[in-house]
Amino acid sequence: MVKKKLSFLEKEIYFNINLIRSVQLAIIDRYHPEDKMKCPMHFCTGQEIMPSSIAPYLKKEDSIYSHHRSHGYFLCKKGLLKKMIAEFFGKVTGTNGGLAGSQELSDPDINFYSGTILSGALAMGVGDAFASKYKNKKNINVSVIGDGGIEEGIVYESINLASLYKLPVLFICENNIYSTHTNIKDRVVSQDIVKKISPHGLKCFSFDLSNPISLSLKMKKIIKEVRKGKPHFVEIKTYRFGSHVGPESDDHYGYRKQNELKKWKKRDPINQIKKILIKKDDFKSYEKLIQKKINKIIDHAFKFADNSKFPKEYKKYNLSNSYTKNIKFYENNISFGSEQEDHKPKPY
C-alpha cells in the first residue's frame, strides 16, 4: 500500500487546532498561581474546530466579530499570540493596549473584534459587511455567536438586515448546549436553531465535528458563496471541555452530567483529526515539528508579555475630539429673537 503525504490544507488545519488547544492549556496552566493575568477568561478547549476549519479561506481584509469565547478565532485570523497574551497581562503592548482583556480581545490590524455582551458583536459585523458592499469591496465578515447569544432579539434583526440587503456575512453559531450553566433544553422550546434562522431567506447548515477536513471543505464552498454577497448561516454542534469562565472546573455545580462530558471528550476534535491524518506517512514527524514550533511561540509570547510595560494613559481614549476634514471652525454670530414661532403641529 502506498502511503500518502499530508496535504497543505490538512497541515494547516492540524496546526490550527493544536495551536489553539496548546495556547488554551498554557494559559490555564499559568493563570494560577502566577496571577499575572487578572481578567475573566472564557476558554475554548473542545471548540477549536470551526475557527481552524475556516482559517485557510479568510483574507486579511475580511473581518471577524466574535463572541467572548474568542481565542480560537483570534489565532485563526492570524492574530499575534504575543499581543494576545500581553493584553491578558494588562500591558500596553496588548491588542487593546491592556485596557480590555480577554473578554473584548480586539485587534484592528487583523480586522478582529470581540465582546462579551452576548450578541452585539454579531450585529456590528453586519455593519462591517454593509461597508464592504457599499464600497464595492470583495471582503466578507464572519460573525460568531453561541447558542446562548442567539436567543437575543437583536440577532434576528441583524440576520434579517443581512439577508434583506444581501450582505457578505457568514454567521456561525457555536452550539455548545450551555448558556453559562443553563442547558438549551431549559431555555427554548424549539432547540432546532437552523429551523429558526432559515425563514430569514439565507442558506443555513448544521454541521458536527466528526470530520474536520470535510467540514473545512464545506466551509470553503460556503465562504465562496458569501463572497458573492450571499449571507449564510452555519451551526456547529460542539462542546466546551472546561468551565464557563476561568481555568478552574465548574463541574462541582452539577449543571452537566459527567457522562455527557465523557461522551464529548471521546470525540475530542484533536483525536478526530488525528484518526484521519495518522494514515499519512509524514504525520508523526509533522506533529513533532509543530508541537516544537507552538511551544516556542507560546514561550516567546509569555516572555514578551512579562517584559512589556503597563499602560499609563486611559482617559484620553474615550473621545478623540478630532475631525476627518481639515476643519476651520466658524464663529457663529447669527442670532434670532423672540419673534420666533413655536412648532405648529400638523399633527405628529
Place this chain on the structure above:
Amino acid sequence: MKKNRVLNFSEAINEAQIQAMELDKNVFIFGQGVDKTALVFKTTNKIKDKFGKKRIFDTPNAEQGETALAAGAANAGLRPILIHHRVDFMAYTFDQFVNWISLWSFKSAGKKKLPLVVRGIIGKGWGQGPQHAKTLHSMFAYLPGLKVVIPSSPSEAKGLLLSSIFTDDPVIFLEYRSLYNTKEYVPPEPYFINLEKPRLRYVGQKLTIIAIGSAVLSSIKAIEKMNLEGAVDLIDLREISSFDYKAIYDSCKKTKKLIVVEDGWEKFSVASEIISNVAINNVGLEKPPIKICWPASHVPMSNPLEISYYPNEDDICKAISIVL
C-alpha cells in the same frame, strides 16, 4: 453672501446632510421611513433624488440592529447617519451605546473610532405624552465616549450637524420638534461649529443664564420681555457631555448669579451637573443658583396639564426676578 437667505430649522438640517453627502461619499442616511412621505419633518427632503437609494434607505423596525449596523459600518470606514423619529425609540438601542459604541475607541486604546451620528427627535409639545416626548440626553451624556449635541437654532443646527458628521467621535444629535419652525439667516456654504465650545449669545454683567436646545429660545424670550439684553450672559451649551467649562466659570465669577434652563427632567439633569461643578469650583455665587427643568414626572398628554408641565419664558422671568 446674501444675508436675507432665511431657512427654517429643518431646512438647515436638510442642507447640512446634503452638503455632507457631497463632501464625502462615505456619508449615508438610514432609518425607519426616512426616504419617504413626511421625510422626517422634511429634513431628508430631495436627498433620495439627489443621491439615490444606496445613500438613503428605509429599514425594518429593528432599532437595535440598525444601531449596530451603523457602528459596524463606521468601524469599517463609513460615516452613517441613523435617524429616529422620536428619542423614545432609542431606548431599544441602549445596549449598543452602553456596551459597544461609547467604549469602542477607549477599548482600542484610541486605535479605532466610530464616526457615526444618531439623530433623535424630541417630541415635546402638542399631546406627545409619556412615550413620545422624552429627551434622555442626560442618560446618554452620562456615558463616557459619546458626544451629545443639542442645537438651538437653524444656523446652529447646520454647523453643528456638519461637525457631528465629520468628527471622529460618535454623536447623538437631538432635535427639539418645537424648534422646526424657527427661522434665521443660514450661510449657504458648508461650515463647522466647534462642538467643545459653548456659545455666548448675549453678554452682560448681572446674571448668567445657561440654556440648551429649545430652552435657549425660551431664555431669549424672557430676556427680551424683561429688556435685559446687555445685562445677561446667555450661554448656549451646544454639546452637553464634553464641553469646555471655562466660559461658564468665567461668566459666573463675573455675574455671581446663575440660572440653568433645560428642557429635560430635573433629576440628574445637565443643570444639576453644571451647578455641582460651579459649587465645587467656588466661583463665588451671591445667591443660590436656580435650575429650571421639567418636573421629575412623565409627561402628561392632557393639554392644560401639558402646558403647565413645560417651563416657559414666564417661569424664566420669575426666576430672573428672584436672583436679580
